[in-house]
Amino acid sequence: MRIILAIAGALGLAACSTEPTPAWQMGDPEVGQQVARDLCADCHAIDRTGDSRNSAAPPFRTILATYPPEWLATDLHTGQAIAFRRMPVFHFGEGHEYDLVAYLLSIQEAPSPRPSTGPASQH
Template identity: 40%
Template sequence: MKTLLNITLALAVGLGPLVAGGLVLAQDYNPVADGQALVTMYCADCHAVGATGDSAFPPAPRFRELHLRYDVEFLSEALVEGIVTAHPDMPQFEFDPQQAAAIVAYLKSLEPQV
């Protein structure tokens, strides 16, 4: 019995920081920052993804202006199913639902605050 108690205590002490660390990570989730990281990684080669600047590929829309063309809330489904455009140079991307939500949150953060 004493051995079982020692093992349980050792596991609690040993795994405590991991569990606590997981809880901290869950609290630190920032969809806007995650979305910004995703669009920087996947889109910045062609699109202006920030609050300023021009697109490296001039026909590529600036992300800060997407809300003028689309309700960016509706882009989530396209991001999950795979964005397909008539433009042959645009690669097809597919994101998981959490990534799509983060991208939408970031795009919404670029919209002018009223």
Template identity: 40%
Template sequence: MWGRILLLGLIGAGLILLSLKAFAAGDARRGGEIAADQCGRCHAIGRTGTSPLAAAPPLRVIARRWPPEQLQEAFAEGVVTGHTAMPEFRFEPGEIDDLIAYLRRLRR
């Protein structure tokens, strides 16, 4: 009996850990929504297409040029570029995880 209880407890703990890992990995669908809302006015946000603003590289190009994990700090502290046309953006931790998950998807 105690063996079964222990086994069920271990299985439950494992499922909790797996769900926490999945949560921390971010939600690419939500990341795509954030990208559409915050970036889509200037950048192409999908796997194909041109950017509405010619000087703004498509997000897929950015995702391939830099590993998405390297962009976490910039997303948290504020995305700032050398040109004035791009506004500064800051994202919340959950939004960052979602954006990173979306950029990972674009790299494939």
């Protein structure tokens, strides 16, 4: 609670919001993209297209399908190990974990059936 208030205060929102927005929903996707580029792109595909440099690392555009943004924000925030140690643990300051989640939300693929697996693709 104290953290949420601190962040809300930093953004100058504390005074005008009646129901505080959860901290993880208050990230800035543009900052998050920069953070992803700096810290995550060595392994993960961080854009809407392209393959991960580390083939074990899932592309960011698919991550939230299995990892709800709320949990991810919490795990990044607390420094909880993600995905059982094959993934380094990061320690974020200044709410960058929330910026990252905001960015991830902005690039998620729509959960649609893959065209290549449909009955129409015979070749």
